Amino acid sequence: MSDVARLAGVATSTVSRALAIPGRVNEATRRRIAAAAEQLGYIPNAAARNLRACRSTNIMATLPGPSTIFGVAQIIPAVVQNLSATLSENGFDLLFCNRDSPAAQRHILGQAFDGSVRGVVVFGAAALPSYGRRSLTDADLPIVSLLVDRSAAGIPSIITNDHGAMREGVLHLIALGHRSFLYVAGPPGSYHEAERFSGLVDALATAGLSGQAVIRHGGRLGFNDGLQAGVEAAQTYLAMERRPTAVVCCADDAAISFIGTVRPHGVAVPDDVSILGFDGAAVGAFCDPPLTTLAQPTRDLGIRAAEVMLQLLKNAAAAPPLKTTLPSRLLLRGSTGAPKGA
Structure with missing residues (x-):
């Protein structure tokens, strides 16, 4: 940031304001700072900024198995890729936690309760992460269920038909x-x-x-x-x-x-x-x-889950639909045909 300030001919505090709250710096100065930052390849330290603001940019994805090979096994990586990309485009990082043991569930709840994450996307499984008398729903965080319908429990759910x-x-x-x-x-x-x-x-x-x-x-x-x-x-x-x-x-x-x-x-x-x-x-x-x-519509499942999470984070009062059902499609290939004699 000091290098950007020197190149733009402004104070370091002005660079900080221009990058964090552009409206507080006049347009000519803001453009000069932006040009200097681009020339130097400067990337703001998101972690430090979030510590100052006491706000995490981490979204946790909880997985029910020891790896991403679970549930609707081979489609999960594609869903995750689109979920992560959409969150990243909006300034959030996706963290993964497996919930296949009591210790893992305790860790998940610790992350949820101590402010390390801003929201949780729950993949599959029958029950939400819990430990002792505490459940994920007690953490007062936005929760989105992906691939399993939890709308009856008041949790926005992104599923396929x-x-x-x-x-x-x-x-x-x-x-x-x-x-x-x-x-x-x-x-x-x-x-x-x-x-x-x-x-x-x-x-x-x-x-x-x-x-x-x-x-x-x-x-x-x-x-x-x-x-x-x-x-x-x-x-x-x-x-x-x-x-x-x-x-x-x-x-x-x-x-x-x-x-x-x-x-x-x-x-x-x-x-x-x-x-x-x-x-x-x-x-x-x-x-x-x-x-x-x-x-299954893997691209749309991941993107829609991210969009619902972002909506909950930006405006909890404007609740998204509790259930979003995306259609799967029949892919006709060579393994099906008429039976003999039909």
Whole structure:
């Protein structure tokens, strides 16, 4: 800052005012200071400024697993990228905390209560971080839920239409002529599992098919174990005397490993069995055959979550909608087709 002041021919305090509160410095001086700062490549020390103002620019993102590979596994990095970029453009930094142990939950609450963060974006999971008698909601911070609907608890939630998207995908399979299904389930108690399976059941009912048209497999493995879930479902499928003509997976990981497991056993995809995934993982386009899937709007999910957080920070009185639902879309690729004889 001293170098900028010398080059612009002003006092250091004038540089400080021009960069922090431009309206308090006349336009000619402000432009001279801005030109000097640009010439020298000067970047204000945000951390020091925030310490003086007693205001953090950190937004915490809490993750339910030991890494970003969780929940709707392969889409999370894309959601995070757009969330972080939008916050950064508005002067905020994104910090990550995992909440997979009591010590981690204590750390999260410590950050929330001591002023280290200005808001929290909660990814997935059934419960908010808590420790002892304290919960994240007691910290009086803006909270945004991403991917899980917590609107009933008064927390703004950014979600995708899991139920409606799955319904659309299964209705497409039914329109192709499929009448028997194997469903590869996600973990029990999962918000995504419940929404997606109910979408499948809804599609069957709409088409006049009974619940007996679908065999539900798995449901004991977490989303982190999606590849293993697909392998186990494929082994069950291969052992069946009467095999379903279509397999619907709660997540792309399971769909991808299912294809990789049955094809070496002479099962042709989609001639013998059609496969539908959910998430829109980029790797699905490179499967053999490419995976038909329900692609989540990762870019819009991240951007919208950031926008809601920024709105809460700037004007808590002007509350955003409690629930924002963004549509997933059906990506038709080579893993689905009409069943034999249809």
